[in-house]
Each structure stands twice: as structure tokens, then as C-alpha cells.
Amino acid sequence: MNGLLDPLPWLILLPLAWASLAFLLGPGRGGRLALAGLAGQLALALWLARRLIEGGPVSHAVGGWGAPLGIDLYADGLSAVMLLLTQAVALPLAFYARAYFAQGAGQFWPLAGFLLAAMNALFLAADLFNLYVTLELLGLAAVGLVALGGGAEPSRAALRYLVVSLAASGAYLLGVALIYGSYGTVAIAPLTPLIAAQAPLAVGLAAGLMLLGLVAKSALFPFHFWLPPAHGGAPAPVSALLSALVVKAAFYLILRLWLGPFAPLTADWGWLPALAGAGAILWGSWQALRTPRLKQLVAWSTVAQLGYLFLIFPLFGLKEPALQAGTLQAVAHGLAKAAMFAAAGILLKATGRDAVDGLAGVAGRLPLTLFAFGLAGVTLMGLPPSAGFLAKWLLIDAALEQGLWPLVAIVLAGGLLAAAYVFRVLRQAFLLAPEAQQFHPVPRRLEWAAFGLAAASVLLGLRGVELMALLGIGVAP
């Protein structure tokens, strides 16, 4: 198969190309380049999905050397779905960012480009050390984006995020070192049978270190402290990118390792991430209810919603439904959270204040934004007809199938708490309030981008069959 026609390498090379060109040509042309690049990437992701449905998992040996010596790219249903999510969220956000950064976008486009390239590379990687390099690229790009806003507070948040991210990468790297020392290779495909055959203590410790590092990067409950200041303080398109996509990459990796090479080691540890997930849901929602700042509320909502993703780990007795529930929740949250941060960004731009109450005056003038926020809220609450509801349905179904009642209680409680903090904002739209004094008009394109994302998360709630069919490819039942 001629390399030129293989979507896998292009999904990585294309963003790298337009990111570095955007760096060369400056912010003005950077926006146009990004849009063209992202449109191409979405087409590539769809093409990859179609090829997967026809021919099963696809792999691409970089350099032609093959697994243990060279590095392989591998795409199965799970990576295809995550790629689709990444491109599908990034394209509208690019529209949003072009209108949002009316004046100087600074280095937003190169940073975002490298971030997306790192994410695509991560979803396609099949080599542990290669994953380390992609995680670092992702981390540094994300830190650069967080600090884009300038000022002492975002810098402090960015530094704390960087330190946590580097410590996590260090732990991950030590895990890779131990595995290389034990088996002599870091390629996932040959490793899986080796670990299944014989796993000395060092490999157990390596698995623990790697998963712990990734858990810290995905801001799961005990390690969540860096997320709200980082995502809350950053400009809106950045927080949308980070909350919707970047934390998902770490979750994807945990899933990939948990079900793949480390499956024999992690068989009966499912309760630990679920416990942390439950903690995340309760603590995140509680904080979201109390914070006076709008973007902090949405950031704490991310901490809470991430908890849902980790509830599926004790359900891997029946792998298929649990994986479907987790992936659908990741996709639904990705779309909805991007829409919510976009809407929050518009409200912040319009009122000039990052506050939850006091939006009543503005709500009348920005109906589309509030509607987008509402639709995104519906998905986060897991109410029909949204994709969030389907994910909640699958999760509760899988939990009941295996009789895990506390899980069901947590999911329901999370949904009600989500309703509580979403309606903290939505009720402003209905309050009779005097016209807000200072109201800066906001370009319509911003509102349409936010509405598009929110509508997508609801429409996905009506048709999830193809997505689940795609997900099933390459995932051993």
C-alpha cells in the first residue's frame, strides 16, 4: 500500500506542517492555515474510519523496520473514535478562535497545531517511549497555551501544571525504563504476550508508575488541583481545547494500557479508579456549586465529569459495553465541554466580568449563547435527547448487569449535581433584570461555533449506532 495514500502518517504530518508554517507566517495567515489543515484532518479521520470499518485495524511501520526495532503506528476502533472527536471539536474551535482573537492571537496557532499533532500522534502510537515523547509535546504545548493569557495568575497556574505534568512524565518514563530493562522492547504489540507470559515485580511497579503518571495528567480526583486554575484562567478557546481534548488523551492512554499490555496485572484493581472517579464527581460538583467565577465553574465541571470516565474500570468483566459507555461519555463530554467553555468565553467577553451571577442583563441579548450553554448542560446532566444520556444509559446498564449498585447511585447523584450547577447559570437567562450597563457586542460567528458544538452533542444522542460499530473494531470482546 503506497505510503502516500495511507491516512495514518498524514494525520500526524499535516498538523505538524501547518503548525510550523503558522509559526513562520505569523498569526494572520496562521488562522487560515489552521482551518484548511483541520478540514483536511477531519476528512482524513473520516477516511480512516471508513477504512477501519471495511478492513479492520490498520497499522503502519515507520521506516519500514517493524515493531521491536522500529516504531509502529496502529489504529483500531478506539483510536479512530478519539481521532474523530479531536478533529470534530478542533475545527469549530478554530472558527471560534479566529473570531475570538480578533487582534493578536500571539502564538496560539502554532501552539494549538502542535497540540493537535501530539494528540493525533498519541492516538496512533503503539510504542511506549514514543508515547512518552508525544505526552511531553502535548504537555509543553498545553502549558504554552495556558500561559498565553499573560499575567501572574495564569503563569503560576501554568507553572504548577508544568511541574505536575513533568513529574507524571518522569514516573511514566521510569516505568518505560523498567519495562525495557525487563523485556528488551517498548513496542506494545510484542510486549502484550511477554507480560502475559511472565510479569516480574519490576513490571508490576512499572505498570503502577505509568498508570499513576497518566492519572495525574488526566487530573483524576486526588491529582485534580492543577486543572481549575489552569483551565479557568486561560482564554476561552484554550480552555475549551484543554478541557475537551487534552485530559481525554491521558484517559485514552490509561484505557489503552489497562486493557492492552497491562490487562493481566490490572485485572482486579478496577475499584481504585472508580473510587477516585466517585470522589471526583462529588468534589468537583461541590466546588462547581460554590465558585463565584463562571470559567472556574466550567473547569470544576470538567473535574467532575472526568470522574464518570473512570467509573467504567470495575466493569471490564464485560469489556464491550463498559468500553462503549466510557468512550461515548468521553465524546459527549468533549463536545459539550467545548461548547460550554465557548459560551462562557462569549459571556465573559460581553460582560467583561468572569462571574456566574449578574449575567441576567446580558442573557436577553445573547439568546443563542445561553441556548448553546443549555444544550451543553443537558449533555453534562445526562438528560435525553443528548449523547451524555446515552453514555449514562450504557454505564448504568453495564453496572446493573454486574450488580454494582453503588456505581448506579454515583452516576445518578452526579447527574443531579450537574443539574444543580448548570442551572446556577441557566436560571440567569430567565431572571427579569435591568439591561446590563456595559455590554460589548460579540461577533455572531462566536455564538454559531458554540451552538454548533452543543447541537452536535445533542444530535449524537439520536444516532450512536455507527460510532459504536466503529468502536468495536479491533477490540477483542
Next chain:
Amino acid sequence: MLEALSALLLLAGAGFYLAGTVGLLRFPDVYARLHALTKADNLGLGLTVLGLALQADSLAAALKLLLIWPLALAASATVSHAIARRAAGLGLKPWRPEEKRP
């Protein structure tokens, strides 16, 4: 014969390093310590490099070894000059015998 000479040179070099280090620990102020470091240690380095050059397996390797010495000399001269200038700029007076030992 060559080995004996090279061992002798290496021992001398080590001796000068020892002197430099003792000077570094015992001298009262920064200027004196600079003397100890630049003069004694560099001479020690020279002797060591000569000793090693004798044992080098090829002329090219020996020449590369010998190249280290002048580079180190130039670098340590400049650095000690910069440190001394900086110290003078900060008003550190050189040590006089009548002051009591620090």
C-alpha cells in the same frame, strides 16, 4: 621507561592538585583562593595531560589531549579575572596580615 615517566608526571600532577585544593580550603579571601585554583590546578592539569599523552595510542589522540591544556588555561584565566573584577566591584578588600584570621 615511558610508563615510569608518565607515572611520575601523573603523580606530580596529583600533587599540584592536592596543593591547589588545600589552598582553596585554607586561604582567607576570594583573591587568594583564585590564585590557588588557577595556578596550582592548571599546572596539575598540564602535568596530567602530558602524562596521559605519553600513554596515548596515536599521535592524533595525544595532540587532542594536549589541546585540552591551553583551552583550560584560557578559560580559567578569563573566569578568574571576571570573578576578581566582580569581587572588586562589590568592594571586597584583599586580606591584610594584621586582620585576624576569618
Next chain:
Amino acid sequence: MNLLLDGLLVLALLWSAWRALASPDLARAVVLFIVFGLLMALAWARLNAPDIALAEAAIGAGLTGALLLDALGRLQPGTGAPAPESPAQPPANRAGRRWTGSVALVAGLLAAALAYALFQLPAPTVRLPEQVAANMAASGVDHPVTAVLLNFRGYDTLLEVAVLLIALIGLLTLGPAAGRPAAPGPANPLLKALARLLVPLMILSAGYLLWAGAHRPGGAFQAGALLAAAAVLLHLAQLLPAWASPGRLLRLGLAGGFLIFLGVAAALLAEGALLTYPPAQAGGLILLIEAGLTVSLGLILAGLFLLFAGAEERP
């Protein structure tokens, strides 16, 4: 005898690392960290990994040390007095001590478990060094490390250069666009003379390192680091002004190496897969990529220092 020497080196390593982290005075911590870097370079030499020794000395200890010293300068501007006692020791109250104790305990347990596990390791089943040796002929270079770096795991290097570039771009978003760098006092004549003497030699040896990389320890990263060191030296001797916000040409230089690497990778797709060098031109292509990388890495690593050091405090 060898084990004794290694043992001494390991003890020195651990001691310098411990003192670097635990010493109360920040300046002393940084200097000790540079010592730790140099000792690490020695350790890599003992592990007969000359490439890493070179990189560690030039980048790990050298450039990082320079960055740390400069950051130190910013934290206590020009007083030269010993840094304010920012206690490395944890707070004295009971909760603080218990927290420190528990973290130390956990770290200790982790180290003990890992150490114990290291002794139980079975012999590795996959022997990659043999596979590298077997495929050396087709890799286009003679030196195994360069072969792995640019051919077998070339994809890693592509992403790694992207990491460097993104760190620089991150710096650009932070460094203030405006503001000339504060001149660090009158130029030191001796330093200027040394710079004029050494820089040509450094550029020459950088070129040598680049060329030698094909069949001896060396290569793009070490050569780039040397070029960066030359640039830092010129800057300190005030012969090279800092870069506030790079113009179009400098940006081309910074991203050029990466773009060349990307272009070659994309072009090679026609050969069947990403970065598949045709055996005949493999050596030439690798040299082209390495040359581009040397220039760009030199500029980027220098940029990490110059952009960062040059821009003075924004009010």
C-alpha cells in the same frame, strides 16, 4: 577496581544531588546542580555511552546550568549577597514535619521496592542491539546510536525536535515582545578576547561533530549544543544582542531544520512508509537532515537562553 571507581562516582552523584536539593542557599543549590550534571556526564562515559556524555555535558550541565544561573540572577538582581534564606527545610510545625516524613517514607519505600525488583529481573527476551547491528548496513550510517536516532527510531527524533520548537514558541508567548535587554555592565575585555578566539574553534568543531556523527559519537544534537554555547559566549561578551522577537528570517532558521525533516519524511512516504530511507541515499538524506537540524537546534537552544535571558523584567 572498576567497580570501586563506579561506586565512588555513584556516591558523589547521590551526594551532590542530595546537597543540591537540600541546601538552604539557592545559589549553592544551582552550583551543586551543575556539579551533579558534570558527574552525570562522567557516569554516561563510564556506561560507555559517549554520545550521551557529550549531550549531558553540553546540554544537561552546560545549557541548563547557564539557564539556571541566569534565572538565579533574575531572582536576586545584582546584590551578589548570599540569596535570602529561602528555607529548603520544610516548615517547622508538626503537620509540616509529619507531611515531610510521610513523603520521604513513601519515596524511600518506592526506592527500596524498585531496588529489590531490579535484582529479580529475568534476562530480556528481545535483544535489540543484535537487530540494530544486523540492520546497520541498510541504515546508511556506521555509528549505531545515530542509526537508531535518525533511522530506526527517526519518528521519535522528529517529535523531539517538535518538542524543542514548541518550548521555544512557548517562550515567545511568555517573553515580552518589547523591551531591549539590560546591558550586563561594561563589557569584560578579556571575555571579548576569549570569545573572539574560541567561537571560530567551536563552530569548526561543531561541523566536525556533525560530520563525525555518521561513524563516531557525535551528531546533530551535540553539534547544535556547541553552536548554542558559542552563541551564549558571544552574548555574554556582548558581541551578539539578545533576540526580543525573532523576525521572519530568524523564525525560518529556527523552524527550518524541523521543516526539512518534515519534508523529507513526507517525501519518503512514496517509498512505502513514513521515514523509509532508500538504502542507497540513506546516508545522504540523513546527513541533509542532520545538517538542517544542527543549524536549527543551535539557533533554538541559543534562543532558549538569549530570548529568555535578554528580555528584562516587564513592569
Next chain:
Amino acid sequence: MSAGLLYALAGVLLFALGLGGIVLLRHALRRILAFNVMGSGAFLVLVGLAQRDGGADPVPQAMVLTGIVVAVAATALALALLRRLPEDRP
């Protein structure tokens, strides 16, 4: 007890020291130092373990080269961020 294994043990100790440092130390510059120590430790384990029964293995050496470059990139970014924080509470 080959040289490789000795350095791997040193690496483990350095890693633990660095990790403890990151968690305990308050000052941001010290945390950056701790991160670098931790990274060096991980690199030592990577090469040391791979070469625990003699023979230089170029694959981990190439990985460590990549790791060192990544570490300096991260440190430079961290120091740039540090410079933007107010002096009194680094």
C-alpha cells in the same frame, strides 16, 4: 553486580530523591532542579538496566539523548514561567 546495575540502582535512588523533592520543596526553582534530578535518575535506570549484563545498547542511549533534549526544553519553559511570577512568592 555489574556496572550497569549499579548505575540503575543509583538511578532509582536519584528518581526517588527527585520525586520527593518535587513534592516537598516549596520554591519553584528548587522544584525544577528536583525534576531534572528525577529525569537523570530515570535515564540512568533506562541505560543501566539495558546494559546490566555488559554490552552497549544503542537503543536506550538514543532514547536518553531524546530525553535530555526534552528535559532541557521543559526546564527552559519552566524557568521562563518562573521569571513571570512576582519575586515574593515564587
Next chain:
Amino acid sequence: MSPNEALPLAVLLSSLLPGLIIFALPESWVGTRTTLNLAGALAKLVLVGLLLAGVAAGQDYGFRHAVLPGVELVFKADALALLFVTLSTVLWLFTTFYAIGYLEDAPHRSRFFGFFSLCVTATMGIAMAGNLFTFFVFYELLTLATFPLVVHRGTPQAMRGGTVYLAYTLGGGALLLTGIVWLHALAGTADFAHGGYLAALPPRAAGQLQFAFLLLIAGVGVKAALVPLHGWLPQAMVAPAPVSALLHAVAVVKAGAFGIVRIVYEVYGVEFAQSLELLTPLAVAAAITIVWGSWRALFQDDLKKRLAYSTVSQVSYIALGVALFGPIGTIGGLVHLVHQGIMKITLFFCAGNYAETLGVHKVSELNGAGRRMPLTSVAFSVAAFGMIGVAPTAGYVSKWYLGEGALAADMSWVVAVLWTSSLLNAAYFLPILYRLWFRPQPAGWPAEHIPARGWRETGWLLLMPPLFTALAVLVAGLFAEADWSPLAWAKLIAEREYLQ
């Protein structure tokens, strides 16, 4: 897309599409909005007429849409569904007229009518749902669509009422979801079927099924305002009159009652439910609600709150009818679903008229309103007599069948409950009628907005709807035996339900 599939979809879209368009309409386009509203309502009426004719002739309509592997949105317009669909469609038409009149140059009308249409779409979806999944999707959509209407006025009390409403309904939704998923886990994906699809499960699952039944009824009971879960209904009276009329008399509470009917008849099946002894507790709960609702209504001075408590008690008649094991009880329950709807909407229309025209909110302020607004008061009286169950009205018919059903199922204590509640109804309605007709007018009305012009005591848009619905109450009562009456349709359903 065969016509049998297209028709139910068209019924759904006939209120969804106008709704979505109305959202986008700017506030000032009054004409377009009104035409869109009325066009949607009329189109739906015609489509439902076609459906009625088709279903009566034995055709079956429905369509399926796969949402997830093994989970489908299923729509089935069977006889039971059409009972609720027809009721909603007819009353939606009248309420649209009423709302247009009521909200003359009020703010946010596009938003109001947008959500209004969404509510009706949700009601249609609930009625035509073919399985529990679809039922739940539209059940929660109804919650989301009604919240903005409850808080439409934007006053702090409205917000408090809305929050209470949301807390109850979302909490109920969570319970319902658990029950539905549990049944899904136990019995796999199954559509509603006459006689229920759970009977086939192995006996050991009986305990779980009972607990699941409790969850389902609790979830649905919130909207059906069964006693412990009825708190939101009086609070929701802060909503404007058309909302209280259509939603709290028809759409929302009926959705709950309809849910109970579906669960008992088409999920568990009446015989299976009886064998699991689920019907008696349901009957007891309904009975308690009936008495408790009427009892609390006695003491409410606010007219709409009194009507709200009356709704709480009346809706439980349907639940009672369902719980009476036997066809006659079922007919009584089903027909009451329609009759209660017509009667209660008339009462709310009249209450709205009194409030809008005279500014009268309290029962104590109603003295002599009969003379000032004779037509509205006549409609009010007819509906009030219907609620009490006086002879010629629809209320009498449904209570008659409920009584007969109770005797047939030898649950004679139910007859006693019916009598006590009828007496209580009389106790809280007759004083109002007495004030309306036999007390002199006060010097001035609290806030007389609309002056009387000859026989038109208030805007004709406000006056016509209650008159028509009052007429319907009489017609449904007098011509109960006719073959096109709600009673006949209820008999058709009961006959099909019990045939298997």
C-alpha cells in the same frame, strides 16, 4: 417511509418544526408567530383525525429508529396512545388561542411559544412511545421544556417554584431511569405489548421486579402527583395561566398517569402485576392521594392552588382505575384521563380569566364575579359540577364506571373513597359557586384590566376557549354512549387490552 410510518412522524414534527422556527423568530414578528402556531395546531388536528380513522379501522402505525446497538426509539400509535394524543391536540389548539390572548404584548413570547410547542411534542412522544426507552427520552424532554415555562415570569417566586419543580422532576427521572435500565438488564430490549412482556421472566426475578415496579411508579408518580411526590404542583402555579391550564391540567400530570397505565398494562401486564400483588398498594396510594388532595384543597384561599390540589386528587382517579383489576375499572380510569383533562382545563381557563380581567386571585375575592363575568362563571360552574360528578357531566360518567369497576373487582372500600372524595369536591367547589352567583359585587375589582363591552366580558380570545371546553364537558357526558365519544374509545382500548 411507508405512510403508516410517516403519519406518526408527521404528528410529532407538526409541533416540533413550528416550535424550532418560532425560537428563531424575532420578538416583533407577532403575525408570523401566530400563524405558525395555529397552522401547526390545525395540521396536527387533521393528522390525528386521520390516525383515529386508521386505528379504528384496525391499521397499525409506527416507526423505529436505532439509537444504539440494542436500543431503539420506537413509536407506536395504538388505541391507548391516540386517547392521549387526541386529548392533547384538541386542548393544545384551544390553549394556543387562549395563550395568544393572555400574553398580549408580554415580553419573551417567541421563547414562550417555542418551548410551548416543544412541550406538546414531548407529550406526543410520550403518548406514542413504543418502549420504555422512548418513553423516558420524551418524559425528560417534557421536564426540560416545561421548566422555562414555569419560570417564564422571571420573578423570584417563579424561580423558586421552578427550582422546586426541577428538583422533584429530575429526582423522579433518576428513579425512573434506574427502573427502566434495570428492566432492560433483566428482560433485554422489548417493546410495549398488550398483556405485558415481563410475565415470561423466571420466577426468581419476582423480588427484583417488585422493587423495579416501585422505582418505575415512584419515577412516574412524581409527574402524576402521587401523594408524597406532589409537592411541586402547587408551587408550579406561579406559571402563567395557559401553562397551568395545558401543562398542569393536561400534559405533565397526564404524562405521569399515562406512564402508570403503560407500565401496568403493557410492561407488567395486569394479570402478572396482580400476581405480584402490585395493584393493591397502587390502589391504596391512589386512594390516599385522592382524599389527601381534596382535603388540602379545602383550605386553599388562592384559586389556582385550590385547583392544583384538586388536580392532585383527580389524577389519582386514573391510577385508581388502573389498579382496579378488571375491564370496567380500566374503562373508568381511561375515560377519566380525557374527562379530567377537559374539566380541569376549563377551570384553569376561567381562573386565568378572573385573574387577567379582574385581577382576582383569591377565592375570597370572587364575590359576585358571576354577574360581572356571566359566561366565564357558567363555564366554571359546569366544570365544577363535572368535578363533583353531577349527572349530565363527563365527571359523572367516569366516576360511575370507576364505582362499577370497584364493585366488579370486589374492592368495595374504593366506592367509599369515591364517595368521600366527591363530597370533598363538593365541599371546596360549591362555596366558590355560591360566591360567584349569590354574593353581591364588591365596590371595585382589585385590578380591572379589561373593561366589559356588552356581552364580551373579556377579550374574545380569552372567552371562547373555556366555553368550548365547557361545552365539551357536557357533550362528553350526555353523548357518552355515542360511538365517537371518549368513552367508546376507552371501551375499545379496554377490549383490546383484555382480549389477550
